[in-house]
Amino acid sequence: MKLIDLAAEISFGVSSNKVRSGLTMLGIVIGIASVIAMLSIGEGTKAQIESSIQSLGSNLLIVSPGAQRGFGGAASAGRGSSQTLTLEDATAISSVSGIAAVSPEVSKRYQLVASGNNTNVQVMGTTPAYLSTRNVAVDSGTFFDATQVSSRSKVVVIGPTVRDDLFGTGANPIGSTVRINGMDFSIIGVTVAKGGSGFSNQDDMVYIPISTMLTFLSGGTAVSSIDIEAQTADGMTDVQSAVTSLLLERHKIADPTQADFSILNQSDIVSAASSVTGTFTILLASIAGISLLVGGIGIMNMMLTTVTERTREIGLRQAIGAEKGIIVLQFLGESILLTVLGGIIGILLGYGISRLITLLSGTTTVVQWTSVAMAFGVSAGIGLVFGYYPARRAARLNPIEALRYE
Template sequence: MIGDLFKETVWSLAGNKVRSGLTILGIVIGIASVIALVAVGQGAQNSIAKNIESIGSNLIIISPGSQRVGGISQGGGSSETLTTDDADAIKSEIANISAVAPSVSKRYQVTAKGNNTNTQIIGTNADYLAARNVAIGSGSFFGDSQLKSSAKVAVIGPTTSEDLFGTDADPVGQTIRINNIDFKVIGVTVAKGGSGFNNQDDIVYVPLLTAQHYLSGNSYVNNISVAAADQQYMTTVQSQITELLLRRHKISDSTQADFSLMNQNDIIATASSITGTFTMLLSSIAGISLLVGGIGIMNMMLTTVTERTREIGLRKAVGIRKIYINLQFLTEAVILTFLGGGIGIILGWLASLVISKLISLTAQVSLSSVLLAFGVSAGVGIIFGFYPARRAANLSPIEALRYE
């Protein structure tokens, strides 16, 4: 009996390859597009979240505010209003902070052993490691004595190390030249990932005082990174810093502040509103694909069954019981949707992989999107494959045979 059912189903599907193929194609496209779209959306969201986290947690960044020269704003960050003394004051006067790292940064040409690269030089102190989630891979970071003595030592990022010394070389103990001054490499940081303009692996750290003496030539800093001891102190710490700096800079009106504070939550809030919109967009596209795919499947199934009403009538007339006719159509719908679903899942997954390769982003195929896409397509396929067939099988054979 089951053998008959299976053979009859396969014969029937194979007997009309175009019809079966088109039905499967509809299911494949619906499922594959949903899986690929959702994978790309989630990949993008994860990559953005990861980037933000790599900046450092509980981080507050103080930047110099815009300076006004005769009423004309010079733009944010252009002013030289923050000093090392501000950073020291924050460290000594404000509670519940774990790190304060003032820093200056500028791009220089760096040379070593005849190789050279243009990279970001950051002058800072040891707190920078904690504030910005930087870890040392080999060697060590500079300590207090080296900071105070303006020692000409440098810690370099793994990308810089590769650019200057080649792969697998140990740069610790070697000398690099920045702005015609020799620096001794004392450590290499662990790779953080990230790419492009703001690559945190293509970087050279030097002691703050050294940078101020030999490179920038003044005592100002470009920004101060402050890490709160815990997430819960973020608000208090922020308001205390604002208060302290206003007092130190002798500004009474807070709207006239010559500095600005930004915390990681601000960045996360901005980023998540962007990724939220992005996810909404992708979800709507996925939803529309699913709807269109579903309508396609429904159409195909309905047409098929309508076309086959006479066949159903004949089967009934020659004495095949209703239950076997129903079972055959149900089996056909199940085979079609599962075949299409399987191919769709594989294709969607492959598409995600290809997209991951094309744009540097790890698309993540999620189980929920696979289940949703498969569930909707299979549901639509089976309902619209089975229900009209059931209706046709309930017709009297004469009516079904006469059906045009």
């Protein structure tokens, strides 16, 4: 039998009962559409989180005081639980090769007051290198320079959210004064809006020279963390081990497992976050996968009904010369046609749903070609797997009994 004739018989079989074929297909359409939509949400979230992490800085290593406590520790650095890192450590780290910039930081929350408004924000004492390590840019005015750091100037660079809260949206606060913990600071710059990083909002922050922070606000010489920017991504591991041994030596610790600091590699954060979003994506996809499975069982159910209903037709086809293999191909072809058509409609519907989710909720969704290809393959596979048993059953019918079937 020629392929084109087989295709004609298959499409004739499917189109003979349009309502039933359509309803059966609907199971696959819904299954595939939900898989596509769920995967697009998962992938979109993953892409969003990864770009947020990249916005923290590039090739970033964060040295935090205290023992290793997973990447969650970085977010709460500055809790003050341990005070093992000092400005001198930061200065010593600068001499390690392969480093582009080092910025120590001391951060603490304070109440800020200006022009009758007040807000509670994170105050970050740091050095100009912070611009490089953390990818911060100044929108208007300037960042403080090394001279202002060494002279303990009471200058402040504020985040756009702080500006909006204190002075109103879009106001120009340069030259104005803000009171931090009862002391007047002069505003010299506003940073560019970056949006939330997923861990903290970098726009709701103010920056002051670290010397000013240590002298007038936090006291002492302990820093809450040291940011290190490696020159290259490949060099990050080398820098990490060099810094580790340097600090162990400086802190006179022989056993690395007893270290009183921890170094967090940005790629660790990315991979940790990726594994979280990966799990999330798998969860969503498996829920959608269940509906796909139900759709597949629907196909099998429909094909079994079809085989029973068309027993006489199968008997006739055998009597006029169709081999068993041809009967298998016809029924298998019918179920694959149903699932492939359902799959195509499902992919289009799923794409539409993910666009709609983006439009309505603002969640980023990414429909990947791989998930489209996978969905298509899975739907064809479902047709094959769930259609095989009914097709075998059709082919095994005895033509004499099939012809007599009432």
